[in-house]
Amino acid sequence: MISRLDLRGRKLTRRELVDVLPRAELGVEDAAAQVAPVVADVRRRGAAALRDLAERFDHVRPQYLRVPPAELTSALETLPGTVRAGLEESIVRVRSGHAAQKPQDFTVQIAPGAQVRQRWVPVERVGLYAPGGLAVYPSSVIMNVVAAQEAGVPGLAVASPPQADNGGLPHPTILAACALLGVEEVYAVGGAQAVAMFAYGADGSDPVDGDVLCEAVDVITGPGNVYVAAAKRLVRGVVGIDAEAGPTEIAVLADDSADAGHVAADLVSQAEHDPLAAAVLVTDSVELASAVEARVADVAAETHHRERVAQALDGPQSAIVVVDDMVQGLGVVDAYGAEHLEIQTRDAAELAEKVRNAGAIFVGPWSPVSLGDYMAGSNHVLPTGGCARFASGLGVHSFVKAVQVIEYDRDALAVVADRIVAVANDEDLPAHGDAVRARF
Incomplete structure (x- = not known):
């Protein structure tokens, strides 16, 4: 139902990682x-x-x-x-x-x-x-x-x-x-x-x-x-x-301490949004990868929107990515820049501080994405399609703008007047300098 991508032993640049990782086509x-x-x-x-x-x-x-x-x-x-x-x-x-x-x-x-x-x-x-x-x-x-x-x-x-x-x-x-x-x-x-x-x-x-x-x-x-x-x-x-939001996506970074049932349930929970929804597991444990593969098929078969979920999990935008270790795993999730990133590892809190690119990070087994969708206190309108590399989720900052107010007195302007004139003339904008000279 969900494909597997093995990156073990492969040294890829960030650009190569971006190209090889699963992603929905927004069009x-x-x-x-x-x-x-x-x-x-x-x-x-x-x-x-x-x-x-x-x-x-x-x-x-x-x-x-x-x-x-x-x-x-x-x-x-x-x-x-x-x-x-x-x-x-x-x-x-x-x-x-x-x-x-x-x-x-x-x-x-x-x-x-x-x-x-x-x-x-x-x-x-x-x-x-x-x-x-x-x-x-x-x-x-x-x-x-x-x-x-x-x-x-x-x-x-x-x-x-x-x-x-x-x-x-x-x-x-x-x-x-x-x-x-x-x-x-x-x-x-x-x-x-x-x-x-x-x-x-x-x-x-x-x-x-x-x-x-x-x-x-x-x-x-x-x-x-x-x-x-x-x-x-x-x-x-x-x-x-706010953003050109695409289909929803979840990435889970997990080691062998993670509960396969939790991971499978979380992947399915996002897959039920849309046939184009992306569900990605990044792990250094082959055993966990196999366990999640089996559990996700069972959970998907029993869920209410099973057809939609099956399409999402079977699509090219979803995969289980196997890596050498958590260092490589961090590189993968940073290249992916997930809308939602769950970290289910022994040192989840420490790893969360090292992540640069994610819309929101959910730390540990008791912080599922579903919590953020409704009642965590965070916002669930988040950047998708890798836009977390440069964009933030919705928040107060989305609705405010900064206005700068400049106030100089006569003496303060006089200190820099000649320097303003010099730079203005060098830029061939002499009227800029003249506007300062006119005040003296």
Whole structure:
């Protein structure tokens, strides 16, 4: 079911490792060609295009593109008590984790009378996307909304696909999560069209929508399929985005102390997301590799989404990678740059400190990825496809920007005036120097 890649005795460069390791093909370029007309249509026709596209892609024509407040209240009132308790616990823990992320303003005295300050300013308005295709993700609503709220963003809007089974509204649990978080601006809009609506705004098409259905935002975040990723690529620069998120992935770095049953369960847990989901085990134990191979087949056969899981585990993006030792294993996981990295070794905490590239690291046998998906207090919107080499997961930092404030008095400017003039003239920009001389 899952293939094996033996790297023992092979001395590979980082580039060679990246090329040989399993990875899902995102195909954003191909998807962008299909998505471009959708984005253009929403930009041109607004709400009318959104209804036509919902009918085409979601097989329902929503009466309400903006969800009425009463529907949010109703969804929360009818939410099962156990689910509500779980969502409320998640909100508390995620809020606690993100409150500590707030960056601090600072002031530097460069010289007497010369001061530079840096202020962190939240963006004014954000659009947050919650998928609703193969699965429903109220947890993603929490991750996006709490991070933006803790950043101090004053304007938040959530979009999630309309569902025929819910009268053209998003899934009730999505609506209930929005209600729990105090989000009142919620749209029954899915996929690339939601990204376009947030990027360009959308005029209304009838009295139900009003003249303006949705104002444009400054930043768009949230996971989605390849078409959502392609739409984000197309509007990047018009707005900020979190990332072009691809299929989910898990890598497990384990030695012979790891429990094969735990590892197999964790690989299957991520594989149930999507047929393109990646599940990778990196180990220096051939015995563990064989045990996990056997256990993962049994666990996959018994799970609810067995067909989806089988596709993911059997795909080229999943494998068991056998290495000589943990030194080579660390090199492999750093080259892979997993969205989720579990470390199940005797010295897991020590190894975790040596990892450079991972969206999130889960240390030891009692920190499974599922914990991070819901209630660890971390964020589960993380970089995929190796982007952990240069990108971070979603957090407060995703919704704030640094503004530098420069304040010099006359004497402080006078100290550097001649040097500014000299450098400006050397760059053949004499008016820059003249702007300084004019003050004296």
